[in-house]
Amino acid sequence: MSHPVVLRDVRVLDGDTTGPATSVVVRDGRIADGPLPDDADIVEGGGGVLLPGLIDTHAHVSRRAHLDAMVEWGVTTVLDMGAPHYDATMALKDQPGLPTLRSAGRPASGPGSMFVTKMGHPASSAVSGPDDAARFVADRVAESADYIKIIIEDPRFPGTKPLEPATIAAIAVAARAAGLLTVAHVVSPATLRTAVAAGVDVVTHTALTKGLGDDEITGTVSLIPTLGMMDGVARSIGRRLPVRALSLLVPALRMDYRHAVATVAAFRRAGQVVLAGTDANDEPGAPCRVPYGISLHDELERLVSAGLTATEALRAATVQPAETFGLHDRGVIAAGRRADLVLVDGDPTRDITATRAIRGVWIGGARVRA
Ligand SMILES: [Zn+2]
CATH class of the missing domain: 3.20.20.140 (Metal-dependent hydrolases)
Structure with missing residues (x-):
């Protein structure tokens, strides 16, 4: 079993805007609820915006x-x-x-x-x-x-x-x-x-x-x-x-x-x-x-x-x-969903071109791009 991952200091889409900086926990390939685990691998988000894949x-x-x-x-x-x-x-x-x-x-x-x-x-x-x-x-x-x-x-x-x-x-x-x-x-x-x-x-x-x-x-x-x-x-x-x-x-x-x-x-x-x-x-x-x-x-x-x-x-x-398309395990960042994630610089809710400034990509909780 791999360690859980904590993406620290990320902003997540919240309605029409992005919320305050927070931490997102990934465990067993999914977004997890609850307190931050002690044995997690930490990823510093640097205030970037975390999008669903x-x-x-x-x-x-x-x-x-x-x-x-x-x-x-x-x-x-x-x-x-x-x-x-x-x-x-x-x-x-x-x-x-x-x-x-x-x-x-x-x-x-x-x-x-x-x-x-x-x-x-x-x-x-x-x-x-x-x-x-x-x-x-x-x-x-x-x-x-x-x-x-x-x-x-x-x-x-x-x-x-x-x-x-x-x-x-x-x-x-x-x-x-x-x-x-x-x-x-x-x-x-x-x-x-x-x-x-x-x-x-x-x-x-x-x-x-x-x-x-x-x-x-x-x-x-x-x-x-x-x-x-x-x-x-x-x-x-x-x-x-x-x-x-x-x-x-x-x-x-x-x-x-x-x-x-x-x-x-x-x-x-x-x-x-x-x-x-x-x-x-x-x-x-x-x-x-x-x-x-x-x-x-x-x-x-x-x-x-x-x-x-x-x-x-x-x-x-x-x-x-x-x-x-009935892909109910993805599409939003919420507990229980697949940890398909994209971390970007800038705020794509204000400037859509910010989606191109990619700092990391995760598929099913595994980092596939630095
Ligand atoms: Zn076609």
């Missing part, structure tokens, strides 16, 4: 180096949102010293979609119709997927092979019956409406072609906007000649990052949950590469630029994804 709610992980980079930047839980190299992803689950990894396994897409033709997902991950939905979900359950990812394409975009709305709804029903959350990739207000009508729990990405009005957000759905990715897509794909030519002909398809920002602001005003996720990937077929780890800090800054308070942005990367 950060959660990246949208990444694509297939190599250990991806998770090493996450650790370096204080990301202690990673939600993989579609793994073309699923066996490699699975092998990275439950590894000591690495972030907790959860995965959607293979995402549902339409037969002949680019996800099966270009992005390396097997043909069996295409769902042929509503009658095929239960088979798809059973396949994901058999490969131990933690939630279900559904790709909802907009038929107006060139080269798409979208799932039919009835098929999407059938997948959501089958997933719920299996006790799994659904996360839908949406790229336009129309696909967002399709997702909400189908009853999915979480949508990810934000439309670049049109912002969302306050009256267009109906039902309850959480949003992982992946703002950094959307900016990258607007810069890369949006500048390609065929896309520019198409948007001249069809102005409704013109890409502008400001629409993504407006959508986040509208979700916030509507009181919906907004979660921090990066779409970190190094897939050759992806529209834009996003680096692992550091991108979550970029995303936090983008969320603040979109109108979230710094504390709301921090919650979007800690307690809210923990609650949304």
Whole structure:
């Protein structure tokens, strides 16, 4: 049994601000209550702010180096949102010293979609119709997927092979019956409406072609906007000649990052949950590469630029994804929770960029970064 650890002279998030300097006790990998133990190893916090380990709610992980980079930047839980190299992803689950990894396994897409033709997902991950939905979900359950990812394409975009709305709804029903959350990739207000009508729990990405009005957000759905990715897509794909030519002909398809920002602001005003996720990937077929780890800090800054308070942005990367995805052992610093912790200089509740000034990272109570 290892010694308990006392993190001394740290400030902990307390509502919208940080509390006075205190000590946090870690015993057997968890935050502990009670008096300071005599035999503890002491870590001097130097008045820094202690945050719950950060959660990246949208990444694509297939190599250990991806998770090493996450650790370096204080990301202690990673939600993989579609793994073309699923066996490699699975092998990275439950590894000591690495972030907790959860995965959607293979995402549902339409037969002949680019996800099966270009992005390396097997043909069996295409769902042929509503009658095929239960088979798809059973396949994901058999490969131990933690939630279900559904790709909802907009038929107006060139080269798409979208799932039919009835098929999407059938997948959501089958997933719920299996006790799994659904996360839908949406790229336009129309696909967002399709997702909400189908009853999915979480949508990810934000439309670049049109912002969302306050009256267009109906039902309850959480949003992982992946703002950094959307900016990258607007810069890369949006500048390609065929896309520019198409948007001249069809102005409704013109890409502008400001629409993504407006959508986040509208979700916030509507009181919906907004979660921090990066779409970190190094897939050759992806529209834009996003680096692992550091991108979550970029995303936090983008969320603040979109109108979230710094504390709301921090919650979007800690307690809210923990609650949304049923990770009830983490997300806050409280007795009994996993000691996934990040110690930073400065006060990120006042200046969100302070999350980058990392002085220490702990996963399950073990220090994984000095
Ligand atoms: Zn993604």
